[in-house]
Amino acid sequence: MHSTQLEVFAEIEGIGSASGLFLYTDLLYIIGDNSGYLNEYNIKTKVLRKIQILFDKDLEQLENIPKALKPDFEILCQHEDKLYILGSGSTPKRNLMIEFDLKTQKIIQKDLTETYGKLKSTAKIDDQNFNLEGAIFTGTAWLLFNRGNGVDSKNGIFKIEGANLSNSNQFTFNSFKLPNIDHVESSFTDAALVKNEIFFIATAEDTKSTYADGEILGSFIGSINLQNLKLTFSNKISGHHKFEGITLLHQSEHATTFLLCEDRDTEELKTTIYKLVLNY
Numbered sequence: 001m002h003s004t005q006l007e008v009f010a011e012i013e014g015i016g017s018a019s020g021l022f023l024y025t026d027l028l029y030i031i032g033d034n035s036g037y038l039n040e041y042n043i044k045t046k047v048l049r050k051i052q053i054l055f056d057k058d059l060e061q062l063e064n065i066p067k068a069l070k071p072d073f074e075i076l077c078q079h080e081d082k083l084y085i086l087g088s089g090s091t092p093k094r095n096l097m098i099e100f101d102l103k104t105q106k107i108i109q110k111d112l113t114e115t116y117g118k119l120k121s122t123a124k125i126d127d128q129n130f131n132l133e134g135a136i137f138t139g140t141a142w143l144l145f146n147r148g149n150g151v152d153s154k155n156g157i158f159k160i161e162g163a164n165l166s167n168s169n170q171f172t173f174n175s176f177k178l179p180n181i182d183h184v185e186s187s188f189t190d191a192a193l194v195k196n197e198i199f200f201i202a203t204a205e206d207t208k209s210t211y212a213d214g215e216i217l218g219s220f221i222g223s224i225n226l227q228n229l230k231l232t233f234s235n236k237i238s239g240h241h242k243f244e245g246i247t248l249l250h251q252s253e254h255a256t257t258f259l260l261c262e263d264r265d266t267e268e269l270k271t272t273i274y275k276l277v278l279n280y
Helices: 113-123
Strands: 003-013 018-024 027-032 037-042 048-052 073-079 082-087 096-101 107-111 132-137 141-146 156-161 171-175 187-194 197-206 215-225 231-238 243-251 255-262 270-279
Touching: 003 037, 003 231, 018 255, 018 270, 027 073, 027 243, 027 270, 073 187, 082 132, 113 156, 113 171, 141 187, 197 231, 197 243, 197 255
Parallel strands: 018 073, 018 243, 073 132, 132 187, 187 243
Antiparallel strands: 003 270, 018 027, 027 037, 037 048, 073 082, 082 096, 096 107, 132 141, 141 156, 156 171, 187 197, 197 215, 215 231, 243 255, 255 270
16 A cells, blocks of 8 residues: 655746656756747755756747647657657647756757657657656656557557667567546556655646547656566556656655656646656
8 A cells, every 4th residue: 555745845946847757866957848848957955057048039039838839748758868858749740859967067959850750650649649748768768658648548558679769670569558537547647756756746737639628637656567568557646637757756665756847738838847746
């Protein structure tokens, strides 16, 4: 059995629509799905630094980019000294990947249109049901989490062999059944690897669209075995939050503590970071 405790960890001015986060020592990196910046927030000094990662001349603004044009950066994951920021793939404008080197601050952009096309073909998922929300990179393989909030409820995990996500031809897709609330199945919103266990968050949202938002019914945390990709457990953690990012804060023998971010689907440049303690 597991129990959870949820509380506010920090409130940060200057960040909107937070959709992914990763803690690196005292630096909390946060992305928004409608922003052209990577945000670096020092949890000790509370200083926020904005790092420009989009250089599209057609965009008049880099905060609160209009929905039809936004890159929809839903994924922020890490391996060694690099952060990987990925678009959801839910429209043709959302196929970009950004690599950010934590040591050198170098930025590399890659187009994942071809890769995303291969993933859709492998899983027989059409454009209206493809919506990536989480990723794990092990150094030798990628796991990409499709949020099944389209009409076909295609929750699942893509496994891509090889380190180069933009040039791979070895794909598998594992369908996933997640808990439901009021007959609305929850769907993946992010995942993080802790040792050999995948911790995921999922939200039940009353919509049949990967584009339009719906009523939030609640969110879950759960874990999946890395080797066999089978569900280990799931716990409801909220009845109204739409958590979209998860990162490890610390782990002890009897508890694992995460930081979560929430996308409130507003244009307000303010975000709340939550602390979630999972007790064993």
